[in-house]
Amino acid sequence: EVQLVDSGGDLVQPGGSLRLSCAASGFTFNTHSMHWVRQAPGKGLEYVSAINSNGDTTFYADSVKGRFTISRDNSRNTVYLQMANLRAEDTAMYYCARSEPGRFSFDYWGQGTPVTVSS
Amino acid sequence: EIVLTQSPGTLSLSPGERATLSCRASQSVSSSYLAWYQHKPGQAPRLLIFGASNRATGIPDRFSGSGSGTDFTLTISRLEPEDFAVYYCQKYGTSTGYTFGQGTKLEIK
Numbered sequence: 174e175v176q177l178v179d180s181g182g183d184l185v186q187p188g189g190s191l192r193l194s195c196a197a198s199g200f201t202f203n204t205h206s207m208h209w210v211r212q213a214p215g216k217g218l219e220y221v222s223a224i225n226s227n228g229d230t231t232f233y234a235d236s237v238k239g240r241f242t243i244s245r246d247n248s249r250n251t252v253y254l255q256m257a258n259l260r261a262e263d264t265a266m267y268y269c270a271r272s273e274p275g276r277f278s279f280d281y282w283g284q285g286t287p288v289t290v291s292s
Numbered sequence: 293e294i295v296l297t298q299s300p301g302t303l304s305l306s307p308g309e310r311a312t313l314s315c316r317a318s319q320s321v322s323s324s325y326l327a328w329y330q331h332k333p334g335q336a337p338r339l340l341i342f343g344a345s346n347r348a349t350g351i352p353d354r355f356s357g358s359g360s361g362t363d364f365t366l367t368i369s370r371l372e373p374e375d376f377a378v379y380y381c382q383k384y385g386t387s388t389g390y391t392f393g394q395g396t397k398l399e400i401k
Contacts, residue, residue, distance in 0.1 A: 208390070210337075218329075218337065218380050220390040232389045268336060277384035278327035280348060282336035 175199040175281045177269050182286030185259055189290070193254040195269030195283050203227070203247040206272045208279060209254050211265035211288075221267070222254060226274070237263075259290045294319045296381055296393035304401040311368040313396045315381030320361045325384040328357055328366045331395075332377045340379075341366065368398075376400050 181193040195207065209221040222243040223232040231243050242255040252269055266287050270279035295318040305311055315326070323344035331337040339348040341357035344364055354369040368375055381393040 210392075217378075217395040218331070218382075218392040220382075220392060223389065234389065270337075276342055277325045277390075278339055278342035278348075278382065279329075279337075280339050280342075282338075284336055 175271075177271065177281055177283035179267065179269050179283035179286040182267060182288045184289045184291065186292050187260060187290055189259050190255070190257045191259065191288060193256070193267055193269075193286055193288070195252045195254075197250045197252070197271070200271075202250040204274060206274075207243075207245060207252040208270045208272065209243065209252075209267060210270055210279070210282075211263075211267045212285075213262070213265040216265075219265075224252060256288070259288075261290050264288060264290045293388055294321060294383060294385060294391065296383055296391055298379075298381060298393035298396045300396060301394075302397045302399060304399050305371055306401045307371050307373055309371050311366075311371055311375070311398060313366040313368075313379055313398070315359075315364040315366070315393050317362045317364070317383065321364075321383045323360050326357075326359070326364050327382045329380045329382065330375075330377045331380060337380070371398075373400075 176198045178196045185191050206225045208223045224243045228245045240258045245252045266285040268285045269283040271281050297316045299314045326344040328341040329337040345357045356367045358365050378395045378397050380395050
């Protein structure tokens with residue numbers, strides 16, 4: 174059974190840092206691109222970042238470029254989102270998701286981990 | 293940048309009725325790059341349709357997707373009580389990555 178377990182969300186002050194993790198199981202992790210998507214309170218889904226299967230290609234939404242870094246450890250079946258210089262507008266539920274090779278949609282999602290940026 | 297606009301913002305229907313949700317792109321989108329999701333409060337989003345018209349694994353056949361170019365549609369043929377949720381379309385762009393529409397809330401009338 175495919176499982177994605179998100180963790181690491183917390184309350185952090187503006188300007189602070191946080192690292193989210195997504196532990197994967199039940200599939201061949203190193204053949205899938207992985208993604209982070211967030212949902213701010215009362216808002217819709219917003220795409221955040223992506224990393225390809227071997228980790229050598231990444232993508233960031235303009236809203237997080239230069240502040241967030243996505244990475245993966247294929248030996249640990251885990252993808253990370255390092256968030257720095259956090260702002261109030263980064264407050265959201267953060268979900269990791271996977272895409273199948275050659276497909277442009279997200280077929281499995283984690284349960285989400287909440288990030289609150291507030292003083 | 294291609295923008296996805298979903299309509300209506302809210303759709304009020306009764307169980308058993310047919311729901312038609314629209315997703316319009318500001319520029320043409322390859323059908324291969326268009327997907328639909330269902331999202332319920334407190335749950336992870338769920339993939340319904342990929343490639344504009346292909347049902348994801350385990351999705352009931354009352355859900356169907358259609359369209360091409362700039363106009364895409366998600367149809368739920370006969371609403372079940374568990375279908376009331378927020379629905380998002382999503383597109384992929386080679387240089388712009390993934391983008392979601394703003395969502396359509398399907399509520400019980």
